[in-house]
Amino acid sequence: MRYLTAGESHGPQLTTILEGVPAGLELTAEQINYELARRQKGYGRGRRMQIEKDQVLITSGVRHGVTLGAPIALVVENNDFKHWRKIMGADPISPEEQEDVKRKITRPRPGHADLNGAIKYGHRDMRNVLERSSARETTVRVAAGAVAKTILAELGIKVGGHVLEIGGVKAQKTQYNTMDELQKVTEESPVRCLDPEAAEKMMQAIDDAKKAGDSIGGIVEVIVEGMPIGVGSYVQYDRKLEAKLGAAIMSINAFKGVEIGIGFESAHLPGSQVHDEIQWDEVNGYTRRTNNAGGFEGGMTTGMPIVVRGVMKPIPTLYKPLESVDIDTKEPFKASIERSDSCAVPAASVVAEAVVAWELAQAILEQFGHDRMDAIKENIQRHNEYAKDF
Ligand SMILES: Cc1cc2nc3c(=O)[nH]c(=O)nc-3n(C[C@H](O)[C@H](O)[C@H](O)COP(=O)(O)O)c2cc1C
Numbered sequence: 001m002r003y004l005t006a007g008e009s010h011g012p013q014l015t016t017i018l019e020g021v022p023a024g025l026e027l028t029a030e031q032i033n034y035e036l037a038r039r040q041k042g043y044g045r046g047r048r049m050q051i052e053k054d055q056v057l058i059t060s061g062v063r064h065g066v067t068l069g070a071p072i073a074l075v076v077e078n079n080d081f082k083h084w085r086k087i088m089g090a091d092p093i094s095p096e097e098q099e100d101v102k103r104k105i106t107r108p109r110p111g112h113a114d115l116n117g118a119i120k121y122g123h124r125d126m127r128n129v130l131e132r133s134s135a136r137e138t139t140v141r142v143a144a145g146a147v148a149k150t151i152l153a154e155l156g157i158k159v160g161g162h163v164l165e166i167g168g169v170k171a172q173k174t175q176y177n178t179m180d181e182l183q184k185v186t187e188e189s190p191v192r193c194l195d196p197e198a199a200e201k202m203m204q205a206i207d208d209a210k211k212a213g214d215s216i217g218g219i220v221e222v223i224v225e226g227m228p229i230g231v232g233s234y235v236q237y238d239r240k241l242e243a244k245l246g247a248a249i250m251s252i253n254a255f256k257g258v259e260i261g262i263g264f265e266s267a268h269l270p271g272s273q274v275h276d277e278i279q280w281d282e283v284n285g286y287t288r289r290t291n292n293a294g295g296f297e298g299g300m301t302t303g304m305p306i307v308v309r310g311v312m313k314p315i316p317t318l319y320k321p322l323e324s325v326d327i328d329t330k331e332p333f334k335a336s337i338e339r340s341d342s343c344a345v346p347a348a349s350v351v352a353e354a355v356v357a358w359e360l361a362q363a364i365l366e367q368f369g370h371d372r373m374d375a376i377k378e379n380i381q382r383h384n385e386y387a388k389d390f
């Protein structure tokens with residue numbers, strides 16, 4: 001299974017084509033729209049989210065609500081496009097408008113793709129960079145992830161996520177009993193946090209940052225329950241599933257770090273306190289007393305919940321100007337901007353769920369077949385029985 005995305009932030013639409021989705025999966029626009037709406041919520045976002053109401057159009061690969069095994073094309077329109085038609089070159093520009101509409105962006109923002117992208121592709125107008133480097137693209141990655149989640153759900157695998165930290169405010173309560181509870185509590189929290197007291201403080205931190213013209217980042221966690229044992233492989237570096245998850249998280253705009261299980265903490269602990277003891281019983285087969293490894297050993301799943309965390313840096317576009325250099329005049333300047341998110345960590349946690357779901361669904365299909373959902377389901381059931389009594 002693979003996918004590509006296309007589309008500019010202020011262009012007409014975003015598109016993704018998913019190839020290799022098995023036949024026989026029930027898939028509706030509502031399921032995808034549900035995930036798109038989750039990504040749009042979240043405290044700290046800018047004015048753009050009031051303009052957009054992301055809705056998917058499934059233009060191929062699905063008939064009567066069931067996948068055909070053919071490529072699935074998904075399209076999400078940008079409502080904001082109507083305000084950008086001239087700037088994006090979709091409408092003619094009158095001579096009087098030329099100067100205004102064609103004014104180039106020559107002032108790169110520290111922390112964004114502007115300068116490196118302009119040098120790489122030779123764009124003297126950095127709009128040509130920012131249109132594509134914008135995290136608007138994560139809309140269709142979430143749409144692709146929604147399809148992956150639907151495949152996983154059909155196989156009894158659940159994906160959830162939550163926010164652990166925003167702007168230095170840490171969630172104290174991070175435990176939950178079931179994935180359904182995790183889902184319910186985070187849906188009700190404006191910052192997708194399990195700890196209501198911390199959530200209040202996080203929102204205050206976002207307000208404070210916004211007032212100061214600043215931005216803040218944070219940490220998100222994705223959990224996956226129900227993965228069979230032994231998905232991925234240790235035999236070749238590029239087949240290690242853990243590494244693929246790491247790359248997927250790092251591919252999200254503004255993500256600067258990734259951790260699996262207790263991750264960085266294991267640097268400070270002896271092996272006896274890190275490795276998860278193995279046990280066996282007739283009902284559950286092989287399980288672990290703890291899950292410090294976050295569901296992975298040797299690049300393969302252990303059958304325990306997968307726990308992946310990602311670090312998001314603060315948003316680069318700041319109302320409080322940082323120093324940079326105009327690429328035309330080479331003069332230093334302090335940037336001024338029109339609109340931006342001040343914190344997008346809650347939204348990014350939904351993106352993180354989506355990219356993790358995609359990698360896991362991809363790995364499942366690689367191992368258990370990818371033509372028909374019913375055959376894949378049977379293969380996994382057989383594998384789970386085999387692994388239990390192994
Ligand atoms: C959901 C989401 C929303 C974002 N919103 C903004 C924004 O409003 N302004 C901004 O400058 N960056 C925003 N970013 C971050 C930039 O897209 C990102 O920093 C930029 O593409 C440079 O890439 P890098 O940070 O991965 O190096 C957002 C990221 C995500 C995941």
Ligand SMILES: C=C(O[C@@H]1CC(C(=O)O)=C[C@@H](OP(=O)(O)O)[C@H]1O)C(=O)O
Binds near residue numbers: 134135139339
């Ligand atoms: C549009 C989205 O996020 C955008 C991501 C983004 C960036 O630079 O990454 C910059 C902002 O774009 P604009 O300048 O048009 O407001 C965000 O709104 C979205 O998440 O759907």
